Amino acid sequence: MRFLSSVDMHCHPWMAMVILPLLLLLLAPLAAAETWPFCGDSGKFESNSTYEANLRHLSSTLPKKAASSSTSTTLFATDTHGNAPNIIFALALCRGDSNASACEGCLVTAFQDGQDNCPNSKDTTVYYNGNPCMLRFSNKNFLATTVNDKILVVPSMEMPLITSTRADFFRFLLFTLLNSTAESATDSSWMFATSRLDISSLPTLYCLMQCTPDLSTDDCADCFKPYYQLTLKYMDGRKGGQILGTRCSMRYEIYPLGDTMLRISELASAVPAINNTLPPVTVYPQSPVSQATIQEYHGM
Ligand SMILES: *[C@@H]1O[C@H](CO)[C@@H](O)[C@H](O)[C@H]1NC(C)=O
Ligand SMILES: *[C@@H]1O[C@H](CO)[C@@H](O)[C@H](O)[C@H]1NC(C)=O
Ligand SMILES: *[C@@H]1O[C@H](CO)[C@@H](O)[C@H](O)[C@H]1NC(C)=O
Ligand SMILES: *[C@@H]1O[C@H](CO)[C@@H](O)[C@H](O)[C@H]1NC(C)=O
Numbered sequence: 001m002r003f004l005s006s007v008d009m010h011c012h013p014w015m016a017m018v019i020l021p022l023l024l025l026l027l028a029p030l031a032a033a034e035t036w037p038f039c040g041d042s043g044k045f046e047s048n049s050t051y052e053a054n055l056r057h058l059s060s061t062l063p064k065k066a067a068s069s070s071t072s073t074t075l076f077a078t079d080t081h082g083n084a085p086n087i088i089f090a091l092a093l094c095r096g097d098s099n100a101s102a103c104e105g106c107l108v109t110a111f112q113d114g115q116d117n118c119p120n121s122k123d124t125t126v127y128y129n130g131n132p133c134m135l136r137f138s139n140k141n142f143l144a145t146t147v148n149d150k151i152l153v154v155p156s157m158e159m160p161l162i163t164s165t166r167a168d169f170f171r172f173l174l175f176t177l178l179n180s181t182a183e184s185a186t187d188s189s190w191m192f193a194t195s196r197l198d199i200s201s202l203p204t205l206y207c208l209m210q211c212t213p214d215l216s217t218d219d220c221a222d223c224f225k226p227y228y229q230l231t232l233k234y235m236d237g238r239k240g241g242q243i244l245g246t247r248c249s250m251r252y253e254i255y256p257l258g259d260t261m262l263r264i265s266e267l268a269s270a271v272p273a274i275n276n277t278l279p280p281v282t283v284y285p286q287s288p289v290s291q292a293t294i295q296e297y298h299g300m
Pocket of ligand 2: 100
């Protein structure tokens, strides 16, 4: 196991306390991915209302529509249903290396999870740990722009990957990882890329980045721009993390995230200066070795 072999256990006796329960959990069945809902502030709809009926219609059509777009390997759909004031705008995206049946199932669940977590909310976004799919529906026409919204930052572990003496170098690695993966994702027709970076004595880093495939190359690159800064700000030195948005997402870990499409072999020449005008984000509580992290680890 790469994770174990790449960590110097002698220097970190506490690792045993972490890894032992982790190994035990590897034997447990894989639980469903943790749900990360965003309840919007667009008000509530009444039970038995036209809005509810329109939402029910979308929940039965949009997952199929996204899944059937797999002929073009995008697993993505947007739709609009109903008339003002009960019109609903919706967007659904599955992870780029998912398949039609897994995608449809994930989105059906997402509609249900959205209503369970944000009862009667007119504007709801649902993300999952590992981002197998994401869903947003709203009474506001968020489809009219490519603005990335509802950004969730989830640093995956409390424990640092490296000591402070190597922090500058780690920032270089992180920027290289994200920059190269973003270049690859924006070049791909379905706006998706996975990568690995193993040019140092640190553990190999794996990354996955994806935009909604309706974005242009430039829009996708713009969507990722604040992610470099957010990663350096919230995940510096950490073993992994995720940034989820309605238009693009990023995750890096020290274990593979599906089949690796790109092997990064060159370090970036410089890390751009920190831009302090970052978009508003929600940072998920940072718990040491959360259950979610362990489940994801098991799922690799
Ligand atoms: C919704 O409609 C069902 C079936 O017609 C009815 O039983 C229920 O009481 C209604 N709920 C509300 C809140 O109006
Ligand atoms: C689709 O993906 C799911 C989850 O990764 C997998 O269990 C299933 O076998 C896949 N189905 C096909 C047809 O490839
Ligand atoms: C990668 O970094 C270079 C140098 O900072 C920059 O010019 C380029 O736009 C970046 N690529 C992406 C996709 O962000
Ligand atoms: C900083 O970020 C904002 C918003 O993303 C952007 O408008 C601005 O041009 C950036 N400034 C620099 C110096 O990159």
